[in-house]
Structure formats: C-alpha cells, structure tokens
Amino acid sequence: MASIEIRDVSKRYAGRAILSGLSLALEDGECFTLLGPSGCGKTVLLRLIAGFEAPDSGSILIGDKAVADAASGRMAPPDKRGLGMVFQDYAVWPHMTVFANVAYPLRLAGVKGDELRDRTMRCVELVGLAGLDQRLPSQLSGGQQQRVALARALVSEPGILLLDEPLNNLDANLREEMRFEIKALQQKTGVTILYVTHDQEIALGIADRLAVMDEHGKLCQIGTPEEVYEHPADDFVFRFLGIANFLFFTREGNVLRAGNSRESWRGPPPDIDGKLLTAGFRPSDVLLAREGEGFSGIIRRASFLGAQFDYLIEIAGVLIRAALPSHECVARGLLFAEGDACRVELATVQWFAGHVAAAEKL
Amino acid sequence: MNTRTKPAPRGFGTPELLFLLSVGVLVVVVAFPMLLIFFNAFWVNGHFNIVDVLAVLRREETYQALLNSLILSGGVTVTGTIVGTFFAWLVTRTDLPFKSTMKLLFLVPFMLPAFIGALAWKMLLSPRAGYINRLFMDVLGFDSPFFDIYSYAGIILVETMYLFPFVFIQVSGALERMDPTLEESARISGADLFTITRKITIPLVLPSIVSGALLIMLYSMAHFGTVAVLGVEIGIYNIPVLIYEKIHQSAGSFDSIRTATVLATVLVITAALILWAQNRVLAKGKYQIIAGKSFRPTELKLRGLRIPLLILCIAYIALTIVLPTATIFMVGGLKTYGLPFTLENMTWGNYNHILFEWDLTRDSIWNSISLGIAAALITMFAGVVISYVIVKMKVRGKGFLEFLGMLPFSVPGSVIALGVILAWSGKFGINLYNTVWIILVAYIARYMAFSLKANSAALEQVHDSLVEAARAAGASMAQALRDVVVPLVRPGMIAAFFLIFLPALRELTVSVLLYGPTTRTIGVAIYTLNEDGETVYSAALAGIALIIIVVGEILIKRLVTGKSGA
Numbered sequence: 001m002a003s004i005e006i007r008d009v010s011k012r013y014a015g016r017a018i019l020s021g022l023s024l025a026l027e028d029g030e031c032f033t034l035l036g037p038s039g040c041g042k043t044v045l046l047r048l049i050a051g052f053e054a055p056d057s058g059s060i061l062i063g064d065k066a067v068a069d070a071a072s073g074r075m076a077p078p079d080k081r082g083l084g085m086v087f088q089d090y091a092v093w094p095h096m097t098v099f100a101n102v103a104y105p106l107r108l109a110g111v112k113g114d115e116l117r118d119r120t121m122r123c124v125e126l127v128g129l130a131g132l133d134q135r136l137p138s139q140l141s142g143g144q145q146q147r148v149a150l151a152r153a154l155v156s157e158p159g160i161l162l163l164d165e166p167l168n169n170l171d172a173n174l175r176e177e178m179r180f181e182i183k184a185l186q187q188k189t190g191v192t193i194l195y196v197t198h199d200q201e202i203a204l205g206i207a208d209r210l211a212v213m214d215e216h217g218k219l220c221q222i223g224t225p226e227e228v229y230e231h232p233a234d235d236f237v238f239r240f241l242g243i244a245n246f247l248f249f250t251r252e253g254n255v256l257r258a259g260n261s262r263e264s265w266r267g268p269p270p271d272i273d274g275k276l277l278t279a280g281f282r283p284s285d286v287l288l289a290r291e292g293e294g295f296s297g298i299i300r301r302a303s304f305l306g307a308q309f310d311y312l313i314e315i316a317g318v319l320i321r322a323a324l325p326s327h328e329c330v331a332r333g334l335l336f337a338e339g340d341a342c343r344v345e346l347a348t349v350q351w352f353a354g355h356v357a358a359a360e361k362l
Numbered sequence: 363m364n365t366r367t368k369p370a371p372r373g374f375g376t377p378e379l380l381f382l383l384s385v386g387v388l389v390v391v392v393a394f395p396m397l398l399i400f401f402n403a404f405w406v407n408g409h410f411n412i413v414d415v416l417a418v419l420r421r422e423e424t425y426q427a428l429l430n431s432l433i434l435s436g437g438v439t440v441t442g443t444i445v446g447t448f449f450a451w452l453v454t455r456t457d458l459p460f461k462s463t464m465k466l467l468f469l470v471p472f473m474l475p476a477f478i479g480a481l482a483w484k485m486l487l488s489p490r491a492g493y494i495n496r497l498f499m500d501v502l503g504f505d506s507p508f509f510d511i512y513s514y515a516g517i518i519l520v521e522t523m524y525l526f527p528f529v530f531i532q533v534s535g536a537l538e539r540m541d542p543t544l545e546e547s548a549r550i551s552g553a554d555l556f557t558i559t560r561k562i563t564i565p566l567v568l569p570s571i572v573s574g575a576l577l578i579m580l581y582s583m584a585h586f587g588t589v590a591v592l593g594v595e596i597g598i599y600n601i602p603v604l605i606y607e608k609i610h611q612s613a614g615s616f617d618s619i620r621t622a623t624v625l626a627t628v629l630v631i632t633a634a635l636i637l638w639a640q641n642r643v644l645a646k647g648k649y650q651i652i653a654g655k656s657f658r659p660t661e662l663k664l665r666g667l668r669i670p671l672l673i674l675c676i677a678y679i680a681l682t683i684v685l686p687t688a689t690i691f692m693v694g695g696l697k698t699y700g701l702p703f704t705l706e707n708m709t710w711g712n713y714n715h716i717l718f719e720w721d722l723t724r725d726s727i728w729n730s731i732s733l734g735i736a737a738a739l740i741t742m743f744a745g746v747v748i749s750y751v752i753v754k755m756k757v758r759g760k761g762f763l764e765f766l767g768m769l770p771f772s773v774p775g776s777v778i779a780l781g782v783i784l785a786w787s788g789k790f791g792i793n794l795y796n797t798v799w800i801i802l803v804a805y806i807a808r809y810m811a812f813s814l815k816a817n818s819a820a821l822e823q824v825h826d827s828l829v830e831a832a833r834a835a836g837a838s839m840a841q842a843l844r845d846v847v848v849p850l851v852r853p854g855m856i857a858a859f860f861l862i863f864l865p866a867l868r869e870l871t872v873s874v875l876l877y878g879p880t881t882r883t884i885g886v887a888i889y890t891l892n893e894d895g896e897t898v899y900s901a902a903l904a905g906i907a908l909i910i911i912v913v914g915e916i917l918i919k920r921l922v923t924g925k926s927g928a
Contacts, residue, residue, distance in 0.1 A: 085834035091828050093832075093850075153834070162834075
C-alpha cells in the first residue's frame with residue numbers, strides 16, 4: 001500500500017530541538033512501533049508524517065511522493081496524504097453518531113448511497129460495534145469510542161494508519177483485546193501501521209519491527225521485537241523494555257569483582273573488554289536457591305503476586321528484583337521471608353561497558 | 363506534549379490576516395473612541411492641559427456628582443451585600459421550605475431593568491402623587507408621606523432591589539461548593555454553630571462576598587436610569603447623569619464635551635480601581651477547599667423561625683418583583699395618571715395607542731428590536747472569528763487582542779457612548795450622529811466582550827484533535843470548520859446572541875446619550891415619556907418591554923436546556 005521514508009528530519013519548538021537529523025524507513029505493509037518515554041518527540045514525528053507540523057529541515061516521503069520537504073518548502077496538507085489516524089484522546093466527533101463519524105471520510109471522498117452505507121457498516125462491524133451505529137459518542141464507553149476512531153481511520157482504506165497511544169486509556173483486558181484486533185486488521189487489510197507508544201508490552205506484542213527512541217529524540221535501536229529484546233543496543237533500550245537489574249563489576253586481573261563485595265563472576269566470560277562492566281538481567285533471569293553456588297544474598301522484601309513471587313534481594317551491595325513462578329517456589333521450598341539468606345545465580349546476562357546506575361538503591 | 367492546529371507560520375498567511383482583521387475591528391470600534399476621550403480630556407488646542415482638567419474637577423457640580431456617586435454606590439454596595447448574603451445563606455444552608463423555588467425567584471430581579479423598577483417606585487412612593495403615600499395621607503389621615511422615594515435612601519433602596527443578585531449568585535455558589543467536612547471537623551473539635559459560622563464559614567466565603575460586592579459597586583457607579591428617574595427632581599445626580607446633562611443641555615458645545623470627557627475619565631479610573639481590587643480579592647481567595655464538586659452541606663434547623671423567614675422571603679419577592687410589575691401594568695392601563703384603580707378608570711386604549719397608533723413608541727419598539735438583532739448578529743459572528751484567533755491560532759500578540767476585546771466589559775456605558783460621539787460625529791469623515799447607526803456602533807463596542815466570553819468558552823471545548831481528525835480523514839480546513847467546529851460552537855454562538863440581544867433590548871444608559879428625533883430605543887422612549895409627564899404611556903410601554911423581555915428570557919432558557927438535553 002505505502003511505505004514511509006523520513007530523511008534527516010529536524011524539528012525545534014520554542015528554541016528546543018525535539019528531533020535532530022532523524023532518518024527512518026517503514027516498509028510497505030508492516031506494523032512498525034515507535035517506543036519511547038513520554039515527551040521524547042515520538043508524537044511530533046507522527047504529526048510530521050500526518051502533516052500537522054512542518055519539518056525545519058529534511059524531507060518526508062509517502063510511497064515515492066515527497067509530502068514534506070523543508071528545502072523546497074513544499075508541504076502536502078494532511079487531507080492530501082491518504083492516511084488514517086487514531087488520536088490519543090480518540091477525537092471522536094461528539095455531535096455525530098457512530099455511523100456519521102465512520103462515514104465521514106467516505107463522504108469527503110465522494111462515496112454516496114448504498115456504497116457509503118455498505119462500506120461504513122462493514123467497517124463498524126469489523127471493529128465489533130454492530131448495532132451501535134446510531135449511538136452518539138457520549139453513549140459509548142471509552143473502549144467503544146476507541147473502536148469508532150479506529151473504524152473511522154480505516155474506512156477509506158488508507159495506505160497508512162498512524163496510531164498515537166490509542167490504547168492508553170483502556171483497562172488492561174480491553175487493551176489486550178484491541179491489540180490483537182489491530183494486528184488482525186492489519187493482516188486483513190495490509191495497511192502500513194505506525195504505532196507510537198511508551199508501553200513496551202504493547203510495542204513488543206504488536207510490532208513487526210520496532211524502534212526505541214530516547215528522551216532526546218534519538219533512535220537508539222531498530223529491529224524486530226525479538227532482536228531488540230534479546231540484544232539491546234545499550235542500557236537505555238534494555239531498561240526501557242522491562243524491569244531491569246544491573247550489577248556492576250570491576251576487572252581485577254582475570255577476576256571480575258561484583259559491586260563493592262569480595263565476590264566474583266563465575267559464569268561465562270563477558271563478550272566485551274574494559275575495566276568497568278555492568279551485567280543487565282531481568283527478574284526472570286534470576287535463579288534462587290537456599291544454598292549452593294552463586295552470590296550470597298539477603299531477601300529484603302517478599303511479595304506474593306498470585307502467579308509469581310516477587311523478591312527484592314540485596315547482593316554485592318545492590319538491590320535486584322527476582323520473579324519466580326509460585327508453583328516452583330512451593331515445589332522447591334523457596335518461600336523466603338524478609339531477612340532470609342539465599343543464593344543467587346543468573347541464567348543470562350547482557351554486558352554493558354562502564355558502570356550503569358541501578359534502578360533501586362539501598 | 364503540545365498539540366497545535368497549524369504548522370508553524372512562516373511570513374504572512376491566513377492566521378496573520380485574520381489577526382490583523384480582528385485587531386482592526388476592535389481598534390476602530392473599541393480602542394479609538396476610548397483614546398479620543400482621554401485625548402479630548404487632556405489636550406486643548408493641541409497642547410497637553412492639566413490645569414483645565416483640575417478646574418473641571420474642582421467645580422461644585424463635578425465634586426457633587428462624584429460625592430453622590432460614592433454615597434449611592436457605597437450605600438447600594440452595603441445594603442445589596444447584606445441582603446444578597448443573607449438570602450444566599452438562607453437558600454443554601456437552612457431548612458427553609460421551597461428553597462429551590464426561592465432561589466430561582468431571587469434571580470428574577472436580574473431580568474428586570476432597574477429604571478423600570480425606579481419608575482414603578484416613583485408611581486408608588488413619590489412624596490405627593492405616589493399611590494402608597496396618598497393612601498397614607500388621604501385615606502389614613504397621616505400628615506406626612508409614608509416614605510419619600512426622591513432621596514438618597516430611596517435611590518439606594520431601589521438599586522439594592524435590582525442589584526443584590528450579583529452577591530446572591532456568587533455567595534450561594536460558594537456556599538454550595540464548600541466542603542462540609544471543614545465545618546464538621548470544627549464541630550467535632552467542640553465549636554458551636556455560631557463560632558463555626560464566624561471562624562470557618564464566613565472567612566471561606568468572604569472572597570465571594572467581596573467580589574460580588576465590587577460587582578454591585580461597579581454597576582451602581584455606572585448606572586444612569588434609577589438616579590435619573592428618582593434623583594434629578596431634587597438635584598441628586600451622579601457622574602453618568604451629569605455626563606448626560608452636559609451632552610444634552612449644552613447642544614454639543616466644546617466646553618460641555620470636554621467636561622464630559624473629564625467626568626468619563628474619572629469614571630473609567632474608578633471602574634479600573636474596582637476591577638483591580640476584585641482581581642486582587644479573587645487571586646487571594648482561591649482556596650483549594652472550595653472544590654468544584656457539589657456537596658450536601660449541613661443544614662441549619664430554623665425550627666420556629668422556619669415559617670416567619672419563609673414569609674419574609676415571600677414578602678420580599680412580592681414587594682420587589684410583584685408590586686412594581688403590577689403597578690407598571692396597572693398605571694399603563696389608567697385613563698389619566700393619578701386616578702384611583704377602579705374599573706371605570708381603566709382602558710386598553712394606552713396599549714393600543716403606543717403599539718399601533720403612535721409613531722414615537724412604535725418606532726422605539728422597532729428600533730430596539732432591530733438594533734438588538736443587528737448588534738447581536740454582528741457581535742456574534744465577529745466574536746466567533748476573534749475568539750477563534752485568540753483560542754486556536756498561534757499568532758503573536760493575541761494577548762493584546764484579548765485585552766482590546768474585554769476592555770468594554772469594564773468601561774461604563776456612558777463612557778462608551780461619549781467615545782462613540784467623539785469618533786463618529788463627522789470629525790473623522792463619517793457622521794453618524796442622530797442616526798440609528800451610531801447606537802449600533804456603540805452597542806457593538808459595548809457587547810463585544812459578552813460574545814468573546816461565550817464563544818471562547820465554546821471554542822475551548824473543541825479540542826484541536828477533533829479538527830485534526832477531520833483533516834486526517836481527508837477534509838480541507840474549510841470542510842473541517844464547516845463539519846466539526848461550527849456545529850460544536852453553535853450553542854455558544856446562540857448563547858452569545860441572546861446574551862447581547864436581551865440586554866440591548868432594555869438598554870438605556872448608552873442610547874440616552876445617542877438618540878435622535880427618530881431613533882429612540884424602548885428605554886429612551888420610556889425615560890423621555892416619563893420626563894415629559896406622559897406617565898401612563900411611559901408605564902404602558904414599560905409593560906410591553908417587560909413582556910418582550912420575559913418572553914425572550916423564557917425562550918433562551920428553552921433553547922439552552924433543549925440543546926443540552928439532546
């Protein structure tokens with residue numbers, strides 16, 4: 001349907017650089033997620049693509065047509081870019097019924113009569129709102145309004161769908177359901193999706209490829225969800241994709257001293273050099289035992305969360321989080337209380353150069 | 363993250379064009395006449411001249427007018443605040459019967475023009491001819507009249523009746539929104555109800571009381587009608603009345619215009635001081651404890667006082683609303699003013715005469731209605747565009763635009779009228795004096811702020827993303843405005859229309875300075891008929907005006923509630 005290419009785009013607001021020299025290419029028909037913290041400029045990028053903002057420098061191509069080019073000053077208006085967009089606050093028109101909302105893009109395109117009716121109703125059904133087409137938005141729940149916005153963005157079969165944190169305001173169950181539905185819709189229609197969010201779970205779950213953006217509007221890493229999750233480019237990406245534990249080491253000869261303790265690293269040697277190193281790992285990478293090999297730790301907090309136990313453990317002078325399936329804890333006698341001693345081994349770690357600050361401090 | 367409607371403007375585009383257009387309209391209609399007042403007050407023959415200004419200020423009549431303004435508005439402020447606060451407390455914090463009905467009834471005086479009320483009270487309580495006073499002297503045999511309405515006290519009483527809702531609205535709102543746990547916790551700490559009222563409740567609602575009181579003062583300071591009807595015969599006049607006399611009696615001589623501009627300057631400065639004080643009070647009084655939510659406050663049990671206080675409220679309403687209104691209609695039906703109200707003295711002839719036969723009154727009704735509609739329509743549309751620039755567009759200097767638009771809100775009507783005379787009497791190429799157009803220009807200046815307020819409020823509800831969603835759906839800017847913005851702003855526009863049309867209909871202060879032989883408004887016609895001794899016709903026309911106003915108010919209520927119900 002349509003690819004998107006962003007070439008060396010910069011944008012400033014009130015003297016502050018939001019994006020500088022950003023380049024990114026989206027392939028035709030893929031679901032691409034842009035993941036970054038709040039205020040990092042991802043919404044600005046979306047608005048640049050939609051045409052609500054003009055780049056200060058660089059150019060944007062949709063298909064092979066330049067829709068914004070700072071050098072020549074050319075700007076295609078939003079209505080001439082052939083895209084659908086779902087806004088963070090839904091932006092469902094409160095004075096129109098569901099049907100009128102969804103039909104509006106078709107009306108503008110000159111579709112009339114039975115065709116207008118059929119296509120609109122097909123789209124209303126597609127998002128699961130059959131039977132609600134004569135309601136006003138004020139009579140719908142947040143999730144239903146969300147679906148109206150989605151149907152409205154899809155009805156004219158645009159080449160590109162821009163989604164700005166569209167699932168933010170939904171409750172957890174609905175969020176999951178809508179995530180699957182967006183993915184299914186994309187496979188059915190072949191639309192190119194750019195999905196902007198700060199929620200790593202949605203990003204990983206929905207994307208064919210994703211990009212992680214840092215606070216300064218810089219793209220840290222682009223890849224498939226598995227690549228980015230398994231091989232984060234740096235500690236920022238690692239930290240952003242889930243709960244992150246960091247344990248720092250100092251190289252003394254052939255030995256890696258952990259933290260400020262006398263204990264040392266006994267696993268496979270790190271894949272990078274340098275005197276100062278940090279090991280990053282997830283709570284699920286932590287293997288606990290009452291006795292045996294590994295770092296000696298002390299349980300500082302134990303919380304039961306139903307399916308799993310969440311422990312806060314002090315090792316080598318730092319605090320780490322560990323998550324163990326409840327049934328395993330019960331089966332192996334690993335029900336720790338605060339103050340208990342334990343042994344900690346790490347299944348897999350990511351090595352980063354230098355000392356990375358840990359999330360939790362003593 | 364900020365969301366913005368328009369791409370960053372480069373050079374000159376539609377936003378700049380609309381901005382300049384808006385500024386242009388407001389400068390011509392609002393700023394230019396205002397500046398002319400100051401210019402005429404301080405410049406004589408091209409020279410800055412403060413000596414003459416001081417001379418004008420030192421004149422006996424100026425001094426007297428200023429003093430009267432202070433006495434009258436001060437008095438009205440005190441009585442209006444006491445009455446308004448008392449009734450507000452009664453309908454929000456006690457177990458008075460029929461509270462919600464009472465609350466609505468206390469707002470009715472807002473609808474009634476004060477000068478028509480003054481007219482009614484003159485008919486009832488003028489020292490020799492007033493019906494109540496005659497009842498006292500002729501029938502009951504007293505030597506002196508019951509009450510002389512031609513006095514400071516009389517003027518203050520009449521203005522209080524029609525201005526106390528300013529305080530009533532503010533205070534009942536604050537009392538309703540106040541978190542009752544604040545009082546309950548004081549109760550638990552051992553304070554009795556009297557202590558709680560003194561130490562907790564009153565300090566918390568004080569900002570609302572003061573801000574309502576200052577509104578009364580502002581309004582009373584600039585008020586022409588009541589003083590003109592009740593005060594002039596015994597030589598009580600305030601600044602607006604003096605401005606009126608200067609303009610009317612000295613046939614536009616330069617000296618009288620200059621005196622009027624100096625008086626107007628004094629009035630503007632006083633109004634500015636009052637508004638400044640109000641802003642200070644409101645800024646200081648922004649307690650977090652008065653939350654936006656409506657709680658159910660604890661009610662004081664009135665016990666034995668319940669029925670007496672209810673009777674007091676009903677008596678107050680009967681005395682201030684029913685009695686004057688009935689008087690207007692009754693006198694309007696008399697064959698000759700002064701006859702007793704017996705059936706053989708009554709006639710429909712007066713109403714018939716002013717509605718169908720007499721050009722002067724027929725014209726005045728037509729003038730007021732057409733002026734009201736024209737002013738409301740023009741200000742409504744101009745207000746939408748200007749509000750759109752202020753609320754939605756990213757152009758530099760829109761704060762200036764907002765200031766210009768809101769300026770007339772604080773400028774007394776007589777000052778606006780004077781400025782319009784200076785600007786549109788041929789000095790600058792256009793002479794509208796003695797035509798209906800000069801009144802229209804003045805109305806537009808006076809009511810622009812109303813329209814800006816209503817339209818800005820409506821536009822702020824229209825989130826930028828609603829327009830952007832339309833653009834993304836394939837709508838051009840014009841289509842997005844037509845299909846999304848205009849339908850959503852329409853209720854605000856309709857509200858603006860009526861907010862202007864209804865006050866314009868009963869307007870007196872501005873038009874009394876601007877009317878010509880064929881361009882009387884309803885207000886002017888009622889006022890001048892009364893001045894000329896045509897009391898029954900004056901009353902009959904006032905009765906017609908009341909009917910038009912009440913029907914208008916009911917229509918707007920219908921329209922507004924109908925909209926929100928959909």
